[in-house]
Amino acid sequence: MKKYTILPSVLSANFTKLESELKLCQKAEIEWIHYDVMDYDFVPNLTFGSKILADIKSNFNIKVDIHFMVKVKTIVFEDFFKDYLKTNPEMMTMHIEAMNSEQTQKFIVLCQNNGVKASLAISPGTDIVQLKQYLPVIDNVLVMTVEPGFGGQSFIKKAAQKIQTLADIRKANDYQYSIEVDGGINEQTSKVVKKYGVDLIVAGSYLFGQKNFIERAKDLIYND
Numbered sequence: 001m002k003k004y005t006i007l008p009s010v011l012s013a014n015f016t017k018l019e020s021e022l023k024l025c026q027k028a029e030i031e032w033i034h035y036d037v038m039d040y041d042f043v044p045n046l047t048f049g050s051k052i053l054a055d056i057k058s059n060f061n062i063k064v065d066i067h068f069m070v071k072v073k074t075i076v077f078e079d080f081f082k083d084y085l086k087t088n089p090e091m092m093t094m095h096i097e098a099m100n101s102e103q104t105q106k107f108i109v110l111c112q113n114n115g116v117k118a119s120l121a122i123s124p125g126t127d128i129v130q131l132k133q134y135l136p137v138i139d140n141v142l143v144m145t146v147e148p149g150f151g152g153q154s155f156i157k158k159a160a161q162k163i164q165t166l167a168d169i170r171k172a173n174d175y176q177y178s179i180e181v182d183g184g185i186n187e188q189t190s191k192v193v194k195k196y197g198v199d200l201i202v203a204g205s206y207l208f209g210q211k212n213f214i215e216r217a218k219d220l221i222y223n224d
């Protein structure tokens with residue numbers, strides 16, 4: 001039986017009790033969290049910078065995928081990521097729509113030179129052809145099944161079909177990337193993405209704030 005990697009999206013956590021929310025993750029055998037950085041530019045919402053993540057990483061032994069929904073505006077592209085790299089994330093995800101090809105190359109190299117998995121996210125309306133040239137070298141693809149910007153939105157099934165296509169391309173070419181999904185995951189939609197061949201599943205509002213957090217997390221980890 002395949003065991004899925006579940007990444008609770010801390011965007012949906014109650015920040016007045018973040019410590020107990022993260023302890024709950026550990027109790028549910030969760031090894032990763034998903035950290036959504038938004039800039040009120042690439043997306044119409046603003047979240048948090050590196051400080052909260054630094055605090056989490058120094059107090060919890062938990063892996064982190066940073067999902068950047070930002071346009072990088074620093075003069076030197078790499079400078080934007082400096083403080084995030086200091087927190088030792090396991091993976092950094094940037095949107096393909098937010099970068100030109102030169103920046104995309106720089107992002108991949110920056111991640112891999114720092115021992116961080118290089119991940120590219122793709123919004124629901126973007127064709128996977130945009131990712132094609134990077135698929136041989138990246139470590140992960142994040143398929144968005146909602147428009148980036150907010151937790152608690154409804155799953156877009158058509159966008160989820162990209163998971164299957166990406167799994168087929170990986171198999172045909174012997175590529176190494178993992179496939180992650182983000183947006184609108186619940187007990188029904190998780191079954192759909194598992195059938196399509198997903199590896200990593202982000203879940204926000206389906207887990208945080210729910211009485212049966214642990215039961216739901218274990219169902220996502222273990223059941224097909």
Ligand code: DX5
Binds near residue numbers: 009067148153182184
């Ligand atoms: C949306 C974020 C997601 C979000 C997921 O832009 O990238 O990570 O928090 O929340 P749910 O699981 O509630 O759709």
Ligand code: ZN
Binds near residue numbers: 009
């Ligand atoms: Zn996200």
